Amino acid sequence: MSVLPYVVAAWLVLVGLYGIVTSRNLLHLVVCLAVMQSSSYLLLLSIGYVKDAEPPIFADVPPTTPAVDPIVQALTLTDVVVGTTVTALLLALAVQTHKRYGTLDPEELRPKRPQA
Amino acid sequence: MNARLRLRVFAVAGTALFAALVWGFVGLPDFGSFDGAYGQLLNRLSVPDRASTDVVTTVNFDFREFDTLGEEFILFAAVVGVASLLRTLRGEHVATPDDDVPGRRVPETSLVVGVTGTLLVAPTVLIGIYVVLHGHQTPGGGFQGGVILATGLLLTYLTADYMTMRRVGPTALIEAAEGAGAAGFVLIAIGGLLFAGSFFENFLPIETAGQLISAGTIPLGNLAVGLAVTGGFAFMLSEFLQQTLIKRRREVR
Amino acid sequence: MADLSPLAVAIPLVVAAVLVGAAVVLPRPVVDAASLAAAIGVAVLCALVLSDVADGRVVYWFGGWTPRHGAAVGVSFAIDEIGAGLALFVALTFVGAFMFSWRYFVVVGPFFHALMLVFLAAMVGFSFTGDLFNLFVFFELLSVSAYALVAYDIEEEGPIQGALNFAVTNSVGAFFILSGIALLYGRTGALNMAQIGQTLAGSHVDGLVVISFTLITVGFLTKAAVVPFHFWLADAYSVAPTPVCMLLSAAMSELGLYALARVYWTVFSGALGGGEESLQVVFISAGVLTALVGALLCFGARHLKRMLAFATIAQIGLFLTGLGLLDSGAMAGAALLVAADGCLKASLFVSVGALQHLFQSVDELRLRGRARRLRVTGPLVVLCALGVASLPPFGPWLGKALIEEAAGDAGYGWLPVVFVVTSALTSGALLRAAGRVFVGWGPRTDPIAAGAAAAPDEVDPELQYRHDRVPSTMTTPAVALAVAGLALGLVPGMREAALDAGAGFVDRSAYAAAVLHGVTGLQAEAETIQPGVGSVATGLLTVALALGLAAVALFRERAPGAVDRAETLAAGVLGRLRALQTSHAGDYVTWLTLGTATLAAIFALTLTS
């Protein structure tokens, strides 16, 4: 089962996209996007994992102990912040949309006239 | 596209995409057998060169601190964006003339909630500060501590009523914290340029690993980010919260 | 001076943070002045950096972490002429945008300016960086500030979900890019582009390489708004404030293509070089499709901001064909074209903003004849339109000429036809609009634009100044940008410099040597391409066609019967294209998924070794 985490990451992408495509509520859609983004956290951390190794923190262990990859963790940390802030901004946009149009359903938000 | 057609197209495209992703992902090294030269190099450098025992923090606040600068301003841009988006919403309600009539009934916070909240706030804030300050030694750092602190502030809001909240956390102050944290982080970078010769170079003494004041500018960076994140998250949360609180007050009236 | 390159990113960020931190105490003029000064400062710094890189690439390691034994420890800038030139172009556009917005908005706090400055810093960092993850960070930074800016003017009429669709599709794109980067890190254990390129070079092309290339390509093509990832663009433009549109159109989409080219040449060219021909086919077909779709929709538009939005899509298609030839000469041509067309489009947006400012409308039909008294803006729009039609010897013509020559050498001799048709349609639409708005020619209705979205007559509370004249803060940037775009073709030595830059850009091993080992000065010989008589002829032909199309649209009652049939056909195609533009986030993401799956399949079949 050495590829299982990767398959789970791919599954989260599929599920998130499915949620976005079929969503009938913009708040729901934004959360589905967040689920899809969380797939990249899983992917990154799975890549950097090393069997039988310590976390990359040498407070209590000598600095020569085998440890998992610290880079992916730093990247994931950045990614978590980015994902969260984007989600917050999107939520604000959804609230704003609702304020103007009184609905969160993308189908009802479809303009009556062509938009081109 | 109607919902049916969209679902059909997606069923085909999504399945193909899933297959493609799995095909790409299985090319990765088997789970648990990664041998990244870059990561191991930094694992070896962090303690001797930077006296920081949390390598992840060293990566974020020294080796690849420039990424964190970008990340910090992503937060900044999102906060400013949320503020300008919800700006009119807020204006609309605050402008209601009878909103600030003295002597009007405000929902009283129940005693139990108040006491529990107050008891929770102090430890939360303490934990937050601890996590920010010890970022270079143990798991945590400016970001995690900042979010904890912001949640602590939010607890104050939730347990006190809206008027107290306006007194405790005026928006301008939070904005100032956010701005100061973000600006401070850039100043650390420029400090590196001035005192050590290159942007973001660690220009303070490294000292020995394990002490609170060690690792040069890493704790400073954590502090700046902690300030910015506290300000940013508190701002976003309170911005969303303000809407709801106004609502609650109206219903009571 | 190149050591100062990080300051070009730091200065706008500090100013933005201070503006927000001290929001309460700063009066509006100070905010305006500080932002404009910051933008000018960045422009000066970029110009200095550009003059520096003329002697060879500049590599800057943050935190003093220089590579150890050819392996990167920290993050670096790796600046070459194209990167520095792009940053300079971006900074100058921002100077124009800040001047323009001086009188455009009235009730703005420092939020707008702070976001704009962050946007600027992100673009500069994006053009300079040499690190793949850092590229992603700046990509997100510019995306997030763009989402916030597009939604900024929330009082304006128009579908606010335009901003939401923009944010959702681009976030999916950004997520794809990050996944692609993760795959590359898993394979090579590196994040520096030069280092990844070295490790991948000549290696076996398997699923991982193909999929990571697909994901990264899709992410950048989404930002660049290439068909079928383009739907968000018109929605976003019709809600965004005009100064923001100007930047999205002149700079942001182009940065998407720049990043694609940069990542291809530094990271993937060593591994995928064997499949060059199929890559050419894919990119050129996507480019041609995008150009034609954009040009048709542009000709059928009556909402002037949407017209320019579709013109942007058409141009992006042309740029992509240029990059897709995978040739240094075409790359040079594309770079020139980006700068020249970008300036003209920015100038056109300023003019449209001026119309909006005076008449509170951006609808071609409603504005008919109302702008007769604008004696500067009218001719300026015509001049820009002629430039877009590649009138020799101006900037856009030179860029297109270089691409066309390279296309002929690569066996794509038919590409000039596409260029002529696209440019003629785009420019024809602009000339038609100019004739109607500034002279009052043409009928009050237009069958081609019949199905198009009308622009609302807006009473925008943010536009308070009601002048009879266009304020000079709007005329000056419009004139300056137009002149810059046109003059780019006249500067002596520009063609040689561009060809030189193009040759440097596509040279992977010289790039790697400079970044990882500090060896500069290695550079492949630049091609010498002299635009021939043929290029002049196609340029003139495009101008003639554009004038003809505009004339037919304006004086249709005198046109021969064949025009009617062509029109019915065009209206049919347009109707279908418009019907796809549904403003539904679910639809757009479905298209995105379909496009990604298709690209993955094509690459899987043609690139694996």
Added chain:
Amino acid sequence: MLFLVAVCGTCVVLARDPLRQALMASLYGLVLGLLFFVFQAPDVALSQTVVGAVALPLMILLALARVRWEEERRK
């Protein structure tokens, strides 16, 4: 653990009622945080827990409250 993540993620998407979805999202954030502890990534686990299980669901709930109120007012 991985199966739990996959199942929770799917549940978040399939929960069509936003209120239920916010609660599911909180649970999902927590499970993901725990998984990251198992993956030897305490830094990420800490931030994922505070953000994914607390801050983000809170924002969703607040946005939802605001929207609900708007709808009641319209009636």
